[in-house]
Amino acid sequence: xxxxxxxxxxxxxxxxxxxxxxxxxxxxxxxxxxxxxxxxxxxxxxxxxxxxxxxxxxxxxxxxxxxxxxxxxxxxxxxxxxxxxxxxxxxxxxxxxxxxxxxxxxxxxxxxxxxxxxxxxxxxxxxxxxxxxxxxxxxxxxxxxxxxxxxxxxxxxxxxxxxxxxxxxxxxxxxxxxxxxxxxxxxxxxxxxxxxxxxxxxxxxxxxxxxxxxxxxxxxxxxxxxxxxxxxxxxxxxxxxxxxxxxxxxxxxxxxxxxxxxxxxxxxxxxxxxxxxxxxxxxxxxxxxxxxxxxxxxxxxxxxxxxxxxxxxxxxxxxxxxxxxxxxxxxxxxxxxxxxxxxxxxxxxxxxxxxxxxxxxxxxxxxxxx
Amino acid sequence: xxxxxxxxxxxxxxxxxxxxxxxxxxxxxxxxxxxxxxxxxxxxxxxxxxxxxxxxxxxxxxxxxxxxxxxxxxxxxxxxxxxxxxxxxxxxxxxxxxxxxxxxxxxxxxxxxxxxxxxxxxxxxxxxxxxxxxxxxxxxxxxxxxxxxxxxxxxxxxxxxxxxxxxxxxxxxxxxxxxxxxxxxxxxxxxxxxxxxxxxxxxxxxxxxxxxxxxxxxxxxxxxxxxxxxxxxxxxxxxxxxxxxxxxxxxxxxxxxxxxxxxxxxxxxxxxxxxxxxxxxxxxxxxxxxxxxxxxxxxxxxxxxxxxxxxxxxxxxxxxxxxxxxxxxxxxxxxxxxxxxxxxxxxxxxxxxxxxxxxxxxxxxxxxxx
Numbered sequence: 001x002x003x004x005x006x007x008x009x010x011x012x013x014x015x016x017x018x019x020x021x022x023x024x025x026x027x028x029x030x031x032x033x034x035x036x037x038x039x040x041x042x043x044x045x046x047x048x049x050x051x052x053x054x055x056x057x058x059x060x061x062x063x064x065x066x067x068x069x070x071x072x073x074x075x076x077x078x079x080x081x082x083x084x085x086x087x088x089x090x091x092x093x094x095x096x097x098x099x100x101x102x103x104x105x106x107x108x109x110x111x112x113x114x115x116x117x118x119x120x121x122x123x124x125x126x127x128x129x130x131x132x133x134x135x136x137x138x139x140x141x142x143x144x145x146x147x148x149x150x151x152x153x154x155x156x157x158x159x160x161x162x163x164x165x166x167x168x169x170x171x172x173x174x175x176x177x178x179x180x181x182x183x184x185x186x187x188x189x190x191x192x193x194x195x196x197x198x199x200x201x202x203x204x205x206x207x208x209x210x211x212x213x214x215x216x217x218x219x220x221x222x223x224x225x226x227x228x229x230x231x232x233x234x235x236x237x238x239x240x241x242x243x244x245x246x247x248x249x250x251x252x253x254x255x256x257x258x259x260x261x262x263x264x265x266x267x268x269x270x271x272x273x274x275x276x277x278x279x280x281x282x283x284x285x286x287x288x289x290x291x292x293x294x295x296x297x298x299x300x301x302x303x304x305x306x307x308x309x310x311x312x313x314x315x316x317x318x319x320x321x322x323x324x325x326x327x328x329x330x331x332x333x334x335x336x337x338x339x340x341x342x343x344x345x346x347x348x349x350x351x352x353x354x355x356x357x358x359x360x361x362x363x364x365x366x367x368x369x370x
Numbered sequence: 371x372x373x374x375x376x377x378x379x380x381x382x383x384x385x386x387x388x389x390x391x392x393x394x395x396x397x398x399x400x401x402x403x404x405x406x407x408x409x410x411x412x413x414x415x416x417x418x419x420x421x422x423x424x425x426x427x428x429x430x431x432x433x434x435x436x437x438x439x440x441x442x443x444x445x446x447x448x449x450x451x452x453x454x455x456x457x458x459x460x461x462x463x464x465x466x467x468x469x470x471x472x473x474x475x476x477x478x479x480x481x482x483x484x485x486x487x488x489x490x491x492x493x494x495x496x497x498x499x500x501x502x503x504x505x506x507x508x509x510x511x512x513x514x515x516x517x518x519x520x521x522x523x524x525x526x527x528x529x530x531x532x533x534x535x536x537x538x539x540x541x542x543x544x545x546x547x548x549x550x551x552x553x554x555x556x557x558x559x560x561x562x563x564x565x566x567x568x569x570x571x572x573x574x575x576x577x578x579x580x581x582x583x584x585x586x587x588x589x590x591x592x593x594x595x596x597x598x599x600x601x602x603x604x605x606x607x608x609x610x611x612x613x614x615x616x617x618x619x620x621x622x623x624x625x626x627x628x629x630x631x632x633x634x635x636x637x638x639x640x641x642x643x644x645x646x647x648x649x650x651x652x653x654x655x656x657x658x659x660x661x662x663x664x665x666x667x668x669x670x671x672x673x674x675x676x677x678x679x680x681x682x683x684x685x686x687x688x689x690x691x692x693x694x695x696x697x698x699x700x701x702x703x704x705x706x707x708x709x710x711x712x713x714x715x716x717x718x719x720x721x722x723x724x725x726x727x728x729x730x731x732x733x734x735x736x737x738x739x740x
Contacts, residue, residue: 003613004560004586006528007474014620024437037434046433055429055630062425062602062634063416064407065595067394092462096623104377121625128621158376190374216374225435232432232629243373250384251498253466255491258628259602260425264432 010108010130019121023332035330036354041167041197041307043229044350045281047264048274051230054267058260066259073262076269077237083209086242089249092256094196094221094236099125100248101219101238102159105190106131111155115143117168117341119194122161131159138341141301141309142171145181152189160185163194165201168336168346170303175207182207182218193220199227199275200282201304209239216241226306227278228268233261282306285349292359296366301344309336309344316342318369325365331357380478380500389491393702405700406724411537411567411677413599414720415651417634418644421600424637428630436632438624443632446639447607453579456612459619462626464566464591464606469495470618471589471608472529475560476501481525485513487538487711489564492531501529508711511671511679512541515551522559530555533564535571538706538716540673545577552577552588563590569597569645570652571674579609586611596676597648598638603631652676655719662729666736671714679706679714686712688739695735701727 018025023034037044074085081088091097098121106112108130114122116135126133134155136147143166152160162181165172173181182191198206212218219240225231235257238245268275289308290300299311312319319335322345326333331354335345347358388395393404407414444455451458461467468491476482478500484492486505496503504525506517513536522530532551535542543551552561568576582588589610595601605627608615638645659678660670669681682689689705692715696703701724705715717728 002586002611003617004475006558006560007617008477011474011617011620016616016619018438018619018624020438020624022435022438024441025439028441040435042435043433046430051432052429055432056426059422059425059429059630059634060416062421062631063413063599065392065410065412065601068388068390068392069395071394071398092623092626092628095625099623104381105374107378124624188376190376216372229433231435234626234628241372246386247373247377247381249386249388250381253462253469254388254390254494255465256462256604258462258604258631260429260630261432261628264429 014128017124019124026327026332030327032327033330034332036350036357037332038348038350038354038358039332039334040231041226041305041348042231043226043278043306044348044354045229045278047229047268048271050271050274051264051267054263055260058263062259064259065255066257066262068254070257070262073266076266080269081209081239083213083239084242087213087239087245089238089245090257091236091238091248091252092234093225094194094223095121096256097221097236097238098122098192100252101190101192102126102129102131103251104247105159111157113148113151113155113157113160115148117336117338118143118161119163119167120337138169141169141341142166142173145173145177149181149184152185157189159190159192161192161194163196165197165205165304167197167305169309169341169344170301170305170307172201172205172304174204179207179211182212182215185217187217189217191218193218195220196223196226197305198222200279200306205304213239214241216244219244224265224268227275227282229278230261230264230268233264234258235261235265282349285355288355289347289349289358292355292362296362307346307348309346311344314343315339319343319345321369322365325368326358326361329357329361329364331361384498387494389494396697396702400697402697403700404702406720406727407702408718408720408724408728409702409704410601411596411675411718412601413596413648413676414718414724415599415648417599417638418641420641420644421634421637425630425634428633432629434629435625436627436629440627440632443636446636450639451579451609453583453609454612457583457609457615459608459615460627461606461608461618461622462604463595464564464593465491466626467591467606467608468492468562470622471560471562472496472499472501473621474617475529481527483518483521483525483527483530485518487706487708488513488531489533489537490707508539511539511711512536512543515543515547519551519554522555527559529560529562531562531564533566535567535575535674537567537675539679539711539714540671540675540677542571542575542674544574549577549581552582552585555587557587559587561588563588565590566593566596567675568592570649570676575674583609584611586614589614594635594638597645597652599648600631600634600638603634604628605631605635652719655725658725659717659719659728662725662732666732677716677718679716681714684713685709689713689715691739692735695738696731699727699731699734701731
């Protein structure tokens with residue numbers, strides 16, 4: 001059963017790949033059962049009860065396509081953020097928006113700058129459009145803004161990816177440094193400022209919206225997948241100039257949004273009290289993860305996200321053994337993919353039963369590894 | 371607020387467009403309210419009660435990403451269709467799959483063959499990837515298989531789109547003609563056989579699965595949006611050789627599927643009794659639409675879909691006036707975009723209250739137009 005003969009030369013060079021292996025696949029492949037799902041930076045705290053209710057109410061309307069213009073959601077986001085609806089583009093999660101941004105900018109062979117070990121799904125899209133990924137090492141587990149800027153200039157790169165707070169390390173920059181970085185970029189380079197974890201960072205880590213919204217070479221991406229607890233709903237958004245927001249309309253799947261997912265996002269946005277409560281639970285869970293790490297002689301890194309990277313003190317092989325060992329106990333976690341970040345494991349925050357499983361399993365795993 | 375300077379030359383040429391204006395936008399723009407939503411070939415009969423129930427049960431799990439491998443859905447589809455899970459690719463509706471197929475095959479300037487007046491969203495994707503659309507006129511309101519084949523050969527086209535049953539005309543070919551067409555195509559041309567309306571056609575219109583499944587230049591696309599009543603859930607699938615199905619994994623948004631939407635699709639697939647009942651209601655509704663047309667001196671075309679094209683006997687301006695006039699009465703319908711198809715209006719089947727509104731409004735609209 002061969003493939004069609006005439007896929008593009010680029011497609012023929014692409015691997016058949018999955019940027020992240022899902023926990024369901026791990027369960028199937030290893031015959032294990034996930035008891036604590038704290039590996040994909042989902043929110044085990046779940047969405048608000050008001051969201052579940054709104055989804056139930058919307059289910060009966062699932063025979064209708066969602067509004068292709070996403071009018072109501074854009075209005076609600078604009079009101080929440082303090083910008084105009086015209087500044088916003090909606091997509092099926094940040095992942096979808098990243099793919100669209102790459103397609104808007106990248107032709108085969110063009111350089112794209114990111115950090116070595118940063119978001120694999122972005123890299124997947126870059127490779128998928130024939131871009132040439134140029135990476136800059138992290139510096140002290142932080143993305144290196146100065147080096148990213150140098151690299152952009154050296155390569156005359158049209159696109160740079162930077163996440164604040166960062167995934168997979170959980171580190172962050174202050175708002176001023178990010179604004180300086182964005183303003184120093186040549187206007188020929190588009191900055192993707194990925195703010196998937198913006199709700200969970202400290203005050204002062206996020207540039208306010210007006211500071212960058214008029215800059216045509218900055219697109220900020222955000223999501224309902226993390227603190228809002230709606231990963232499975234697939235609702236993300238981009239914030240930029242109106243002309244950039246409109247550019248998505250040139251290529252996006254206009255009827256791509258799930259109607260119940262949009263209803264969930266609207267309800268989540270309306271329930272800021274629940275969000276605030278979840279953010280507190282995330283902070284408490286970060287502390288508990290750090291305490292569990294410390295009790296086992298490991299060092300948790302500071303985190304502005306809904307996960308904690310833990311330095312296991314050895315190499316990637318050791319960290320991988322911990323990841324695999326925890327899964328034997330039903331504790332699903334992940335880890336960074338490349339050195340030196342891969343001396344760490346990455347554990348998502350979650351409710352107390354998940355933390356208790358982690359607390360119980362980790363010392364056993366470490367002891368078995370010696 | 372200008373756009374980023376360095377979007378690709380192709381992107382700069384693309385219009386900011388929406389392939390279809392949604393009914394919500396029509397309501398906003400014209401200050402009207404849709405009472406009978408029978409314009410987008412959604413299913414006003416709705417999904418099965420068992421589906422609504424499954425969605426409610428899945429809502430609480432929406433904090434989890436869907437399985438990126440869509441393992442369970444592929445297994446269920448394979449069992450239902452009588453093929454292997456490896457033959458199937460899942461996407462966010464057929465629209466998303468069409469975009470991916472175009473991306474797999476088309477480089478700027480390449481010819482793509484379709485019928486003049488066929489699915490606009492496919493054309494949107496072709497243009498979006500820089501393809502050169504070459505169209506063949508319909509013949510007697512049917513896509514012209516012989517002319518499509520000639521055009522493919524003349525252009526040495528790598529891609530041809532053909533829908534059976536057809537949208538927007540509702541016409542269809544018999545299975546044998548389609549198999550002959552597929553086998554006559556050069557192996558350098560990929561056939562997209564869009565079967566969005568496969569559940570509502572007559573016996574004998576659909577090639578069985580084995581007849582084309584080993585042919586590397588055929589991809590069949592199907593959806594839960596039409597007869598299954600799940601347009602807002604965004605679940606479509608492609609059936610082809612395993613190697614072609616895998617090709618989607620090279621470029622798709624692996625975490626693009628909505629978890630509740632997948633649960634809905636699984637439940638819908640399991641409830642074939644409901645589907646059968648809906649198909650009967652669709653047939654009855656087609657007959658009622660035809661009767662309403664006849665009572666108003668208009669000619670309904672035969673339909674194998676969940677909609678009916680009605681020949682209004684004049685030009686596109688007249689048909690457009692009917693579409694707009696019906697909307698004044700809250701009856702949302704659509705019409706084909708180009709001549710000579712645009713002498714018709716296109717009305718989706720729907721429950722009796724929708725039909726009653728249509729029955730009441732149409733003579734008033736026609737009378738007002740004279």
